[in-house]
Amino acid sequence: MTTDLSPRAPGLNEPAVTGWLERTLQSVEPPFRFTRIGEGQSNLTFRVEDAAGRSVVLRRPPLGEILASAHDVLREHRILSCLSAVGAPVPRTLAACDDLAVTQAPFFVMEHVDGTILGRVSIAERFDPPVRTGAGRGLAETLAEFHALDVDAIGLGDLKRPGSLIERQLRRWTRQWHASKTRELPLIDQLAEQLEVRQPDERESALVHGDYHLLNTILGDDGRVRAVLDWELCTVGDPLADVGLMLAYWDEHGAAAGRADALFREPVTALAGFPSAADLADTYARASGRDLAGIGYWVAFAYWKIAIIVEGVYRRWLNDPTNGADAGTLRPAVGRLAENARAALAGDDELSGELN
Numbered sequence: 001m002t003t004d005l006s007p008r009a010p011g012l013n014e015p016a017v018t019g020w021l022e023r024t025l026q027s028v029e030p031p032f033r034f035t036r037i038g039e040g041q042s043n044l045t046f047r048v049e050d051a052a053g054r055s056v057v058l059r060r061p062p063l064g065e066i067l068a069s070a071h072d073v074l075r076e077h078r079i080l081s082c083l084s085a086v087g088a089p090v091p092r093t094l095a096a097c098d099d100l101a102v103t104q105a106p107f108f109v110m111e112h113v114d115g116t117i118l119g120r121v122s123i124a125e126r127f128d129p130p131v132r133t134g135a136g137r138g139l140a141e142t143l144a145e146f147h148a149l150d151v152d153a154i155g156l157g158d159l160k161r162p163g164s165l166i167e168r169q170l171r172r173w174t175r176q177w178h179a180s181k182t183r184e185l186p187l188i189d190q191l192a193e194q195l196e197v198r199q200p201d202e203r204e205s206a207l208v209h210g211d212y213h214l215l216n217t218i219l220g221d222d223g224r225v226r227a228v229l230d231w232e233l234c235t236v237g238d239p240l241a242d243v244g245l246m247l248a249y250w251d252e253h254g255a256a257a258g259r260a261d262a263l264f265r266e267p268v269t270a271l272a273g274f275p276s277a278a279d280l281a282d283t284y285a286r287a288s289g290r291d292l293a294g295i296g297y298w299v300a301f302a303y304w305k306i307a308i309i310v311e312g313v314y315r316r317w318l319n320d321p322t323n324g325a326d327a328g329t330l331r332p333a334v335g336r337l338a339e340n341a342r343a344a345l346a347g348d349d350e351l352s353g354e355l356n
Contacts, residue, residue: 009034011044011063013103020102021048024095025109028054038117038215042313043073043232047112056094060107063320074098076232077108082155089142089227113227115218121266127223129273135223136250136275137283139214142225143246144287147206147239156207156236164202165237166301170195173308180312182331187338191304194345200294206239213249214268243284244298247277248306248340261332263310296348303341307334 018032028050037057038045046058059073077096084092096108118124124132151157161168174192181188209216210233218227254269256262268274275283285292311334 009036009046011060011103011105012046012058016102017058017107020097020099021109024097025056027094028052028056034058042230042309043076048109055112056109057091057112058107058109060103060105062316072232073108074106076230076234077110079156079159079231079234080110083149083231086149086154088146088149089225090231091227091229113218115220115226117218118214118268119264119266121268121271124268124271124274127273129271131223132271132273133275135219135225136269136280138219138223138225139217140246140280140283141287142217142228143209143212143242144284146209146228147242147288149207151205151207151236159207159234159236160205161236164199165205165208165235165241166195166199166202168235168237169241169301169305170199173305176312177308180308180315182311182315182318185335185338187335187342188304188307191300191338191341191345195297195301195304198297198345198348200238200297202238204238205236208235208237208239208242210234210242210245212242212246214253215264238298239288239290240292240295240298241301243281243292244295244300245302245305246284247281247295248299248302248344250277250280252306261330261336263306263330263333263337294348296344300341300345300348303337303344307337307341310334310337 018030022030033049035047037047043059047055048058049055077093080090081093083090091110091113094109098106177188211230216230220226252263254267256264256267310330314330
């Protein structure tokens with residue numbers, strides 16, 4: 001197995017990947033330039049530009065020790081393939097590699113979708129306030145479109161699992177916490193117990209993205225959603241799990257200024273024109289026809305889950321800092337996110353009333 005990994009593109013053996021791309025894809029020609037892209041701290045994403053200036057995108061798992069079944073890029077490749085086949089707004093997949101001899105990990109290649117990811121205030125300021133309003137509402141409407149898909153008809157019926165989504169997720173993320181935690185944080189365990197006791201009945205089952213937020217969305221100049229990225233946590237279950245996560249992340253995207261433990265560098269969604277989280281919830285409810293009673297529980301679960309994800313990101317950074325240059329700053333965010341989860345759970349009934 002080769003160990004010739006590129007310092008410019010950590011996690012890639014550029015000569016071996018170049019040879020694989022040349023053999024596998026007819027639409028690109030070497031030499032290639034590999035550039036790490038994206039704000040994500042999970043799977044590593046690279047833009048691959050060829051000799052003619054054409055680009056594709058390559059995804060591989062993070063470096064260092066990772067938990068079993070986590071960061072399954074070949075599973076993500078299959079999900080994207082099924083979604084793109086029915087015209088859903090996702091990148092079109094091009095090829096996948098399961099040969100660890102190429103670059104020590106599986107990876108896949110997909111098309112590069114032109115557009116904008118609103119990761120900076122300076123970028124979002126290029127959009128007029130009415131376009132920002134449309135972008136926020138489009139985020140919620142696109143989620144409703146994904147939730148309307150028939151998972152069996154699109155070839156993803158095997159993602160269904162016995163029991164309810166929340167039962168599976170509470171087990172999974174509790175295990176994840178105990179496997180990845182770097183210190184004791186009793187509130188995480190207390191919240192797991194409270195979430196289990198108060199878990200709602202699963203009213204329906206739909207395709208769930210699992211990490212749905214602004215930085216996983218590519219927008220056109222008109223603010224319309226062109227593609228939704230990062231499907232590694234996709235599953236099937238109660239669609240309100242995605243809605244709660246969208247709302248929690250939306251508030252996180254709007255509250256970065258002056259906060260040392262911010263998940264995102266800049267308060268993008270605080271700009272004029274972007275709707276509030278309550279407006280997003282209302283847009284989703286109208287587009288989907290769903291009742292959002294009890295959404296406070298799912299917001300609480302989202303904050304708890306995000307806290308555990310952030311702890312995992314921090315641990316991977318400790319193992320190998322090349323996984324994310326800013327991940328070392330995230331440690332204090334875990335406790336704050338857990339407090340947000342406790343507050344959302346305590347205000348479940350009040351929040352549900354506000355959003356309906």
